[in-house]
Amino acid sequence: MSRLFEPWSLGELKLANRIVIAPMCQYSAHEGSPGDWHMMHLGQLAISGAGLLIVEATAVSAEGRISPADLGLYSQANEDALRRVLDAVRGYSPIAFAVQLSHAGRKASSHAPWEGGAQIHPNEPGGWKTLAPSNVPHSDGEEPPLALDRAGLRKVREDFVAAAKRAARLGFDGIELHGAHGYLLHQFLSPLANFRDDEYGGSLENRMRFPLEVFDAVREAFPAERPVWMRISATDWVPDGWDIEGTVALSQALKARGCAGIHVTTGGVSPQQAIKLGPGYQVPYAQRVKAEVGLPTLAVGLITEPEQAEAIVAAGEADAVSLARAMLYDPRWPWHAAAKLGAQVHAPKQYWRSQPRQFKDLFEGSRHGQR
Template identity: 50%
Template sequence: MTSQLFTPFKIRDLTLKNRIIVAPMCQYSAVNGIPNNWHLVHLGSRAVGGAAVIIVEATAVETIGRISDGDLALYNKVQMNAFKPITEFIKEHDAIPAIQLAHAGRKASRGETLKHERLLSIDEGGWEVVAPSAVPFNERYGMPRELSHQEINELVESFKHSARLALEAGFEIIELHSAHGYLLHEFLSPLSNMRTDEYGGSIENRMRFPLMVAKALRETWPQNLPVFVRISATDWSDGGWTIEDSVIYSRELKKLGIDLIDASTGGVIGTAKIPVGPGYQVQFAERIKKEADIATGAVGMITEPKQAEEILKENKADVIIMAREFLREPYWPIRAAHELGDEIKVPAQYKRAY
């Protein structure tokens, strides 16, 4: 009998060969936003390892939307062309290439690639930081400038432009990053959005810009291909964004034709107390799936095949999204299949090992 983890999953015209997705993970290894051999090998290895979907790390839709000077970006042809060998390789290994489109907002302009804990000054090649409101993440981050209405509209166009380039580069899924305290989440959360215009105040107003972007992406991306949205389902803080807000947001995203909610948490303030532990965010994928009636991905300290299988069997999520375990073990799906008693195709070159 096939396990749930290795049961295919159809979304629009795509069929995921199993329920295992590699989470987006910044590598801080790009120059001028351009992917290189590191990205090819890092992402390619995980495709060889048997995951159904490989999501490329947060990729900025404009230069000031990068978290650090080592981030990927996708707003010009040079960047677009450099993604092509990566999407081709992933597809050659029966996996689906996905890309997370992002804007870092007030958490941008970090220096020291791979140790990005320091603000990069303008003199050192840093850049102006923008946000819904002029409120910094904390004292070690830059003071953001409040975005104007014209800039908000231009940003919607930037996301569309990147989506068109993503399609040309060969991607089959886009994931909109509206989590972890970056720009879209900064609009959603009352802890970072102090605006008094139509983009601040009520939840309808705070959702306005993220929903404009989601709508624009859904209209730009081909109807036969899926769009995912990653959210922070809670700020884990009094007065912050809540799971109830996330259900409302997910219902609106569903109305726009978004296919799946990738349910992460946190990131908008540095002082939240997060009860980290195995599967600590699964409850949010489950609640959104049930209450907003949309497919969800569970993410966060899911490391064991049986743990993943239970989540799916209990109908708490539709797919399992994993990050750090894939850094430890790129071939995790091969081990998972073995442990769950399933057959998995391994590359012909590696058959003698199995």
């Protein structure tokens, strides 16, 4: 039997298989609210056969958006628009839905990738002043962010809490906190971005303090029976930056606070990063977190082939695999993986007749007559 298609759990959330759709920004919202694009995008991913779909980085405040077109969950309009999308797609799939709550910090106020991705200056149309642990820009030549004072830190925590409560009302099955890719929580963790001299900077313990405070606040605000976990960049790929040892320490602290799992990625906090790309290049970091922390661990990063994903799970390198670009390229990736690995997968009955004849048992419950 395929290990990739075995059930597993994140906290009390039971999942049909170990394929996770990673959060992928669409840069297609209006004032934080999703529209028809998200209806189509999330609809096709919902019927993919994966066990869990994590909705893209969703800003907890307007100033926490990566771009002016980022998805948000900071207003009633955002909540209502997202409810419309979720209500439409949930009826056709048993997939679990989680949302990734995020604050972009100093990487906010940026153009969409297809517009170059550069920072939008606060004085330019659509731009705003960014926030960060320290008054240090992400890249040379960018407008420096405003260093968060105590009132600012309190507001960010409150914004995460408010978004978590909205996520609960929307019926999300789980929350992933975005502590990776150079965004605000990662900025606090990394000595490349955090130059504070108070209790939130300096030592590893101090740099972990604010991300842990945010986790505690979100965990308390979200229903206890639904899981909360964090995505972490295991290394900055820059000397003297955030590293795997810090990742293990943070993961252990999160475990003690009731964190349901760790989604292990890398990079994003510095343009000086030197990433060593290759198939499954981030999996060894997930493997170490799984081995040393013992939490359910999700691996991501150039996992593209079913046999590759199967081997990662079968070898115990991670509990699940998370796919991003591969799912955008092939939204039926889990169907094709099930066919290759001799497993079954859920598909809507409207599509049952699409299964090739040699895979007559591919779709769950699909044996039927066809006129």
